[in-house]
Amino acid sequence: MEFKVLILGSNSALPAHGRHPSSQFLTVHNNHYLIDCGEGTQMQLDRFDARKSRINQIFITHLHGDHYFGIFGLLTTYNLLRRSFPLQVFGPVGLSKMISTVLDSTGNSLNYSLEVIEIEANEPQMIFEDSEVRVLTFPLKHRIPTYGYLFEEKRPSVKLNGHLLDKYKVPLDFRESIRAGKSFTSTDGTVFPASIFFEKTIEAGKFAYCSDTAPFPLLEEYVQGVDLLYHEATFLSVEKDRAELTQHSTAAQAAMTALRAGVGKLLIGHFSSRYKNLTPFKKEASAIFENTHLVEEGKDYFLD
Amino acid sequence: MEFKVLILGSNSALPAHGRHPSSQFLTVHNNHYLIDCGEGTQMQLDRFDARKSRINQIFITHLHGDHYFGIFGLLTTYNLLRRSFPLQVFGPVGLSKMISTVLDSTGNSLNYSLEVIEIEANEPQMIFEDSEVRVLTFPLKHRIPTYGYLFEEKRPSVKLNGHLLDKYKVPLDFRESIRAGKSFTSTDGTVFPASIFFEKTIEAGKFAYCSDTAPFPLLEEYVQGVDLLYHEATFLSVEKDRAELTQHSTAAQAAMTALRAGVGKLLIGHFSSRYKNLTPFKKEASAIFENTHLVEEGKDYFLD
Numbered sequence: 001m002e003f004k005v006l007i008l009g010s011n012s013a014l015p016a017h018g019r020h021p022s023s024q025f026l027t028v029h030n031n032h033y034l035i036d037c038g039e040g041t042q043m044q045l046d047r048f049d050a051r052k053s054r055i056n057q058i059f060i061t062h063l064h065g066d067h068y069f070g071i072f073g074l075l076t077t078y079n080l081l082r083r084s085f086p087l088q089v090f091g092p093v094g095l096s097k098m099i100s101t102v103l104d105s106t107g108n109s110l111n112y113s114l115e116v117i118e119i120e121a122n123e124p125q126m127i128f129e130d131s132e133v134r135v136l137t138f139p140l141k142h143r144i145p146t147y148g149y150l151f152e153e154k155r156p157s158v159k160l161n162g163h164l165l166d167k168y169k170v171p172l173d174f175r176e177s178i179r180a181g182k183s184f185t186s187t188d189g190t191v192f193p194a195s196i197f198f199e200k201t202i203e204a205g206k207f208a209y210c211s212d213t214a215p216f217p218l219l220e221e222y223v224q225g226v227d228l229l230y231h232e233a234t235f236l237s238v239e240k241d242r243a244e245l246t247q248h249s250t251a252a253q254a255a256m257t258a259l260r261a262g263v264g265k266l267l268i269g270h271f272s273s274r275y276k277n278l279t280p281f282k283k284e285a286s287a288i289f290e291n292t293h294l295v296e297e298g299k300d301y302f303l304d
Numbered sequence: 305m306e307f308k309v310l311i312l313g314s315n316s317a318l319p320a321h322g323r324h325p326s327s328q329f330l331t332v333h334n335n336h337y338l339i340d341c342g343e344g345t346q347m348q349l350d351r352f353d354a355r356k357s358r359i360n361q362i363f364i365t366h367l368h369g370d371h372y373f374g375i376f377g378l379l380t381t382y383n384l385l386r387r388s389f390p391l392q393v394f395g396p397v398g399l400s401k402m403i404s405t406v407l408d409s410t411g412n413s414l415n416y417s418l419e420v421i422e423i424e425a426n427e428p429q430m431i432f433e434d435s436e437v438r439v440l441t442f443p444l445k446h447r448i449p450t451y452g453y454l455f456e457e458k459r460p461s462v463k464l465n466g467h468l469l470d471k472y473k474v475p476l477d478f479r480e481s482i483r484a485g486k487s488f489t490s491t492d493g494t495v496f497p498a499s500i501f502f503e504k505t506i507e508a509g510k511f512a513y514c515s516d517t518a519p520f521p522l523l524e525e526y527v528q529g530v531d532l533l534y535h536e537a538t539f540l541s542v543e544k545d546r547a548e549l550t551q552h553s554t555a556a557q558a559a560m561t562a563l564r565a566g567v568g569k570l571l572i573g574h575f576s577s578r579y580k581n582l583t584p585f586k587k588e589a590s591a592i593f594e595n596t597h598l599v600e601e602g603k604d605y606f607l608d
Contacts, residue, residue: 014384015347021377039377040344043319063409065380069373073325073343076369080318094409101405105367105398107448144411 003028003153003205004302005035005230007269007295008044012212012234012248013066015039016273020297021066022211024230025050028132028153030176034058034074035149035209041070042077048298053081057128059135060091061211062146063098072102079110086113090127090137092145093118119147124222138222140213142247148213148222153204155180161199168192205303208263211270214244215253220260227303229263230295232270236280239272251281255288265304269295307332307457307509308606309339309534311573311599312348316516316538316552317370319343320577324601325370326515328534329354332436332457334480338362338378339453339513345374346381352602357385361432363439364395365515366450367402376406383414390417394431394441396449397422423451428526442526444517446551452517452526457508459484465503472496509607512567515574518548519557524564531607533562534599537572540584555585559592569608573599 005026011019021038025045032054034041045052052074060068068091078087089095096116103110119127121137128135133151140146158179165175174184177194184192208223211232223229234248243250249257251268258266266289271278278294285292293301309330315323325342329349336358338345349356356378364372372395382391393399400420407414423431425441432439437455444450462483469479478488481498488496512527515536527533538552547554553561555572562570570593575582582598589596597605 014381015350015377020347039374040347043324043344046319063411065376065406065410069377069380069406070343072369073373076373077318098405098409101402102369102373105402106369107367 002302003157003207004300005207005228005267006048006050006300007297008041008048008050009036009038010269010271010295010297011066012232012270012272013064014273017276019271019273020044021069022061022270023070024209025055026151026207028151029155029157031056031130031132033133033135033151036061036067036211037070037074038066039069039073042074044297045074053078053083056085056087057130057135058087058089059137059149059209060089060095061140061148061209062092062142062144063094064144064212067211068095071099075099075103075110075114076106076108078112079108083112086115088115088117088128090117090119090135092147093120120145121147124150138219140210140219141216142212142214146212148208148210148219150223150226151207151209153206156204157202158198159200160197164197170197202303207303210257212248214247215249215257220257223257223261223263225262227264228267228301229258229261229265230267230269231257233268233281233285234270234272236275236284251284252288255285255292258289258292264291265301266292267295267301268292306606307461307511308604309511309532309571310352310354310604311601312345312352312354313340313342314573314575314599314601315370316536316574316576317368318577321580323575323577324348325373326365326574327374328513329359330455330511332455333459333461335360335434335436337437337439337455340365340371340515341374341378342370343373343377346378348601349378357382357387360389360391361434361439362391362393363441363453363513364393364399365444365452365513366396366446366448367398368448368516371515372399375403379403379407379414379418380410380412382416383412387416390419392419392421392432394421394423394439396451397424424449425451428454442523444514444523445520446516446518450516452512452514452523454527454530455511455513457510460508461506462502463504464501468501474501506607511607514561516552518551519553519561524561527561527565527567529566531568532571532605533565533567533569534571534573535561536574537585537589538574538576540579540588543576555588556592559589559596562593562596568595569605570596571599571605572596 008023009020022036205227231254233251312327313324326340509531535558537555
């Protein structure tokens, strides 16, 4: 049972230095979600053994190509793999027309149900809920309508005590319901409260994804107190004017948002292709917010 | 001076086994062309050091995603790289609407002139000509309108004699015009016919690209006598029924077309993801047409 995010792409618009456009594969207990889907995402999912067939929701932040040009290939691949489960795609207005224009041209109809949910939000808004998470969206500040996403885990992460499970002969099938807090009744009728099997409990956590965006005060409220924040850092401070012009953030600005929002851990990414060496990003951000990590493709990041 | 094709993608629709969707980078003397543009083509161009900024024409065979989903990213990247040269894209009806729908959504206008030329052809038709090639298109037989392309070199490939160039002090700038057959006048007024500098001349050649297609008798006429034929071979003969159903070819069918058309060399590709090991393709095709090569990504293929 875990809450972790696998980085599929870490670069900004121009793929360079072996870095790919934006995409992340989020796991919350039994469920998996895709956030952004830049060109090549389906290959990156395969490359890092992420179970793409298990994705049932895709969240697109905005309609700049480096955040969604991979969706056409992924949706087509699902069809070729004979997917039957429904798929939901969340994103800004315009996404639905685009997907239907492109898929219609291929002359194939989808085997599975595809629901595109277009977002228009001026303030945080709950858009999705399942057994594991609640997902809120909130507006970011970019050149075109752009949305961040906040994933709130609905139950703690529980590690069970293997020794006690064996001792009381708890069948494998029951372990998931114990984690969910349900008591276990043994064959002789003894009722065991779930909590006696808990070895370690990690409080339900929150993960926020903010890309692309310029810094703005309200953002600190939107992501206040999250355990894990992914925030774009396209530029270094030396390029602050360019960041402002293009409505992006510097590493220092991302760190300042993390600091003011009191988050647990900061991940930065969406690096401009002008930077081959990323060490200065770490230095610049961690001087302001110490628990900063530069995202690396193929690596999992957990809540602390 | 050369006539060669670099393979960027060799697989059919589902990327697998490290193989990518269709794309080829064609060089004819000083000019470069892209044929098909599956997802990830811009990364493959970079990976194999192909000079993507030198591409001025892109030829799309049909609107199945594995042949064109990479075009949105490539066109956007040209913009970010501040391309100023015009770009022409040839392809089936529907391509223009798709490109404009997708690019409009990004909110950016292009820095360069983009001309999309939509093809409708029931028989071979000349669609393009520049200093190096004439390009004809011809209809293929597939589930949606699909076009093959024939590239006819306009002048022979000439290798100059370095020893004579040095002896008569021919400046570097003049070498290109000598290759093109123009005489050279030295500083003392002596006129040298171009041909005295020719060490080796390779006749002007022809390259045809046929993907995706089922076999059909007219195709042998369309590609009659070409020096180099790229023909799809999605399946082995054991899957002949599936090939027919999906309007694809087997390795044996591709080889039979090459044999009947009397081509010089056959390249086969567009392998189904069901095949990890491709050795049986080589065996099946070369039993019918000996000079068959399985395309490998990153490798250049020349006219013999």
